[in-house]
Amino acid sequence: MGEMLRRKRKHVIIGAFDMGIERKITFNEISSKGKVVVVHPKTNESLAEITGYGLSVKFNMELIKTTEDIDAVTKGIGDSFKELLMQQLMNKG
Helix, strand or coil: CCCEEEEEECCEEEEEECCCCCCCCCCCCCCCEEEEEEECCCCCCEEEEEEEECCCCCCCCCCCCCHHHHHHHHHHHHHHHHHHHHHHHHHHC
């Protein structure tokens, strides 16, 4: 089994799994594509989009039991995207 290619920051792992030999999967161009859009609350303009084929969001519901757990999950997700956004801003200049 392959290992995870990653950068670890605090409690967040950003990366992709290297599973060695990959299966080929076919998707429909439009109906198979997942999309999450973050829009500006006043202008309704798109600020960020997460798109892709085979998108999957999974939460470990066995461990997420309290509002504190939910806050930890959402903070971790927010921290991950903040890091990605900062990297894009630094590379832009």
